[in-house]
Amino acid sequence: MSRLSRLLPSLPCAAALAVGAGVVASASAAGPDEAMLKLAANSGCITCHGLEPGGKGPDGLAPVGPAWKDVAVKYKGVKGAQVQLTRIVLQGSSPYESHWKGKVSGLAMPPNKVAITEPDAKKLVGWILALPPAAKPKP
Numbered sequence: 001m002s003r004l005s006r007l008l009p010s011l012p013c014a015a016a017l018a019v020g021a022g023v024v025a026s027a028s029a030a031g032p033d034e035a036m037l038k039l040a041a042n043s044g045c046i047t048c049h050g051l052e053p054g055g056k057g058p059d060g061l062a063p064v065g066p067a068w069k070d071v072a073v074k075y076k077g078v079k080g081a082q083v084q085l086t087r088i089v090l091q092g093s094s095p096y097e098s099h100w101k102g103k104v105s106g107l108a109m110p111p112n113k114v115a116i117t118e119p120d121a122k123k124l125v126g127w128i129l130a131l132p133p134a135a136k137p138k139p
């Protein structure tokens, strides 16, 4: 109950994500971006994640999960990141070993294995890791 009501207010982010995606898509090939965003939406990822940093979660808290552009920055150049993150996406993250402590309001990511297949998760994580960094706001 309370969990659901905590997640629901973040849903409008999905609309923002879709709008932002148009911009992203025009910068590179439109096809794969659209397919990946659809996959992310259908797999329930964007209930907790957005693309762009700075999104707020319910009650003005930090977003539930890290913005995917922040994920791309954090793991840039890290060997084996796609394999490691695919495993975390499928199995869930450990609340005792949070990689985003203090930066997100979610304590851990639940396992997504029921929502997405391993090959799809790997594709999606590869796409996430290749996202361009967020544009800096103009002064």
Ligand code: HEC
Pocket: 040, 043, 044, 045, 046, 047, 048, 049, 064, 065, 066, 071, 085, 088, 089, 093, 097, 098, 099, 100, 101, 104, 105, 106, 107, 108, 109, 110, 112, 115, 116, 124, 125, 128
């Ligand atoms: C119920 C909320 C929720 C859902 C649904 C969710 N995530 Fe997450 N995700 C989180 C949280 C919270 C974290 C931060 C984990 C941590 O603290 O290490 C996270 C972290 C991540 C990370 C970074 C992991 C790390 O160790 O740095 C990736 C990549 C990711 N999620 C991708 C996905 C994908 C892909 C999906 C859909 C298949 C998804 N998430 C669905 C909440 C969620």
